Amino acid sequence: MNNCSVFCVSDHTGVTVEAVAKSVLAQFPRLEFSLITLPFVDSAGKAQAAAARIAAAPRALVFSTLTDPALRALLRSAGSGLFDVFELVAPAVEASLGQTATPSGGHTHGMAPDYEARMDAVNFALNLDDGLNPERLGQADLILVGVSRVGKTPSALYLALQYGLRVANYPLTPDDLAHPALPGVLLTHLPRLRALTLSAERLSAIRQARYPDSRYASPQQCREELVTAEALFKRHALPVLDTTRMSVEEIAARLRHP
Template structure:
């Protein structure tokens, strides 16, 4: 089955249904598809517009997280295969719990009780990005260390936004790597340090995009920095995560649940 249009329809942001759809479709590696997310489908008019768009697609699958059964019925009128997360899971959970669900849209990604904490964590990650404000490292839940462009900043921000963790990141520069120990500002926080690394080939490719044909992006420079950094990681017995083939979501999960 090729050239399939996959619609992710939600009455809120669409983050949850898109994640579910991607996880399911990853199990079908030969499937070629385009992903279309339709968020904030929270009225009959919007549902009808979504259904018309779905019906116009030659081959369509629909994943949805619509809490209103009436809106799901409108989508179903498009004639495409519809897989609604709540419709598929809620009845089984109701049976297991012995109580009925109370449908309400937007609870997962709305103003949850931890919203302010997550926003504070994002601000913290930005304030302590790339070695800034080292005097505040003691306030961090985790401190990510590694050479430039191994994924420290996106991982710190994802951990902050998704989990509310206060994560700093500290880059190891070539000047740091000539010393036998980590920079002094990090030594007082060893239990909270997490080291990131990746393959020299991957690092060179990433750096090449940012600074084409520079010494900074050369495979030799990348190899030398990674070897020196990994020597420091071993010396201080730091947990090391190789991010070569990992998405930021997987990096964050492995850092949170080592």
């Protein structure tokens, strides 16, 4: 099967099943596929509509996190290969625990803080983005440092939204890099600092998209900034994460568990 449609079906947002599908399909680099997420399939009518759409696809794989067995049965009627996360995993967990699972749609047991905490963390990240309000750095769970465009802002926002962490980010400007030590406002928070870096080629391409043909985007400027910043990180023994080949999800996971 060289080309196929991959359906991710969920009775909630679909984030979990989509992540599972992408992780599995990454093991098949020769497979070409289009990913289609069908969220909030939480009724018989929606399950039937999803099954009809899947049946209409000439080649399809289906990943599902539907918790209602009746809805799973409707989905199975599409006749395509169905890989249901709960059907595959829950029986083994039941056997290990000696307990029977109770289907409950739309829940990720203990995986994320409550809504209010996450929204508070997002607001915090926005208010302390790009070096804003440095007097509040003491309230941060983590402080991301690095030169401009190494991924600090998206990483801070993802950590806030997904995990409820209060994350600030502080850009190292050419003026900062001209000094032998990190800015004083950061030195009092060293245990919470996490440094981000990436390859000069990747940084140049990112900057080029925003400011074409500028000195800011030139490979030489990017290389000089990165080398100087990395020397500062080493001087202060900061944990450093190279984000060159990482998604924001992987960056966030590694920042949480350095």
